[in-house]
Amino acid sequence: MRKPTQPIVIIGGGIAGLMAARVLMEAGEEVVVLDKGRSGGGRLATRRIGDATLDHGAQYFTVRSPEFAAEVAKWEEAGWVMPWFGSPNVRYRACGGMNRLTKHLAEPLDIGVRVRVTAVHPDPVGWKLDWVSEEQDFVPQMYDEVMPEDVYDPGAKASVKARAVILTAPVRQSLYILRAGETELPVPLLNELQAVDYLPCLAALVVLDGPSAVPEPGLWRADHPDSPVQLVVDNSMKGVSARTALTVYACGRWSKEHFNEPDEEIMRRLLADAAPWFKGANIVEAQLKRWRFSLVHKPYPGLFADAGLQAPLVLAGDAFIAPDDSTQSGRVESAALSGMAAARHLLKVLPVVD
Ligand SMILES: Cc1cc2nc3c(=O)[nH]c(=O)nc-3n(C[C@H](O)[C@H](O)[C@H](O)COP(=O)(O)OP(=O)(O)OC[C@H]3O[C@@H](n4cnc5c(N)ncnc54)[C@H](O)[C@@H]3O)c2cc1C
Missing domain, CATH: 3.50.50.60 (FAD/NAD(P)-binding domain)
Structure with a gap:
């Protein structure tokens, strides 16, 4: 053949x-x-x-x-x-x-x-x-x-x-x-x-200068599916990152509503909502990721x-x-x-x- x-x-x-x-x-x-x-x-x-x-x-x-x-x-x-x-x-x-x-x-x-x-x-x-x-x-x-x-x-x-x-x-x-x-x-x-x-998802990537307040095993999920901040993960507790770095995910509804806003506006809101997980640590750097197609x-x-x-x-x-x-x-x-x-x-x- x-x-x-x-x-x-x-x-x-x-x-x-x-x-x-x-x-x-x-x-x-x-x-x-x-x-x-x-x-x-x-x-x-x-x-x-x-x-x-x-x-x-x-x-x-x-x-x-x-x-x-x-x-x-x-x-x-x-x-x-x-x-x-x-x-x-x-x-x-x-x-x-x-x-x-x-x-x-x-x-x-x-x-x-x-x-x-x-x-x-x-x-x-x-x-x-x-x-x-x-x-x-x-x-x-x-x-x-x-x-x-x-x-x-x-x-x-x-x-x-x-x-x-x-x-x-x-x-x-x-x-x-x-x-x-x-x-x-x-x-x-x-x-x-x-x-x-698919639902969109807005995610903030946040590097901190000290430990976070995210509970073991390095993940916190909101009780309600429409809470603006849906999931927070501490990548160092997860064993992925050499220093404290959080990924903060907005829920699908909030992401859809705010998807076309400027980066600074989205980050201002997301970081304010996620502040309890920073436990007083300072933000060293924060970046935004827009997933247009996230979960089906x-x-x-x-x-x-x-x-x-x-x-x-x-x-x-x-x-x-x-x-x-x-x-x-x-x-x-x-x-x-x-x-x-x-x-x-x-x-x-x-x-x-x-
Ligand atoms: C924020 C978020 C959280 C998630 N959480 C979970 C979770 O906890 N558990 C879970 O199981 N799943 C989760 N998922 C879903 C999971 O990531 C996806 O279901 C899975 O990775 C999809 O794989 P895929 O290969 O179908 O698509 P994709 O991973 O999207 O792959 C498609 C590829 O096609 C490429 N592509 C697109 N257009 C073109 C083009 N024109 N030319 C060339 N290449 C192109 C893209 O670059 C991409 O690499 C999550 C997804 C997101 C975004």
Whole structure:
């Protein structure tokens, strides 16, 4: 059998894309992961501020399915993750920060970072993907219909061909990329995908000059889901940071309401609300992170969506949740399960090359 000349391309190097790529690589497929970020990892994000290290996307993950448990057991064995707290629903943290886990997962893979895919076009070999190199460090994010692509000033432009594509960006971004390439989805599928929704999240990253008042094990969660400050994590108590550094998360409702306000205004309010956790310590530095797509609010009813077009094209990610998943919430686990299921599906439907 002739080896296919075009790779499978995965858009997005978050946990879904990485798990999909590993399944395909283990099956002997040539696979390339493209991610617009400075490194992969997506919402498994860790930032360094001086000698402080702060997780500022997912703080932990839980394990409910036997399939994900088998993966996590391997990660624990390798020293990549360890239990943080909780029983029987153990919350796992990644050693060195959540992003480090995705770096380990990406090690054997061919991954291109700072590559923003802007369009996926139908092509005789399968698909043609346009991409631009992400040379801008900051692309303004607004909570409305404007996508970063609309205001983006591209650096180097190029395209790559693929025999199959898996899109793992948040669904609205994936739909944007498909629309830009005039790749039309069947209307019923498009309607279901357009219904998928995520909550935004505003997070303050705060480095302190002394210990915080966050209780053991380094995490405080509000009793009410609409409290403006929803979660406060002390990254040094968590074992991630060399110095006291808090991540302060606003709830979805508050984040949506204030998303388009200037940084200073958001920080002024968030820091005032979080002040009890600073216990008199001074703020050394504070930065804001805007997650336009944070937790899934309305999921897609299935582990992935096959577009059913002229060549394989599958959408996956944390919003793709099996109807029998009792949580129906987008999580690290749902993203990993979706990525693996999408890849296994692709292996079944890929045309045989002769
Ligand atoms: C603040 C916050 C708190 C959370 N807390 C928890 C928690 O406690 N427990 C839990 O289990 N989960 C939590 N989550 C959710 C969890 O992080 C996500 O469910 C999971 O990481 C999603 O993985 P993914 O691969 O589906 O998507 P992502 O991680 O979003 O990956 C998608 C990737 O696609 C890339 N991309 C997007 N567009 C393009 C493009 N045009 N070209 C190239 N690349 C592109 C992005 O850069 C990104 O890396 C939290 C998330 C946030 C933001």
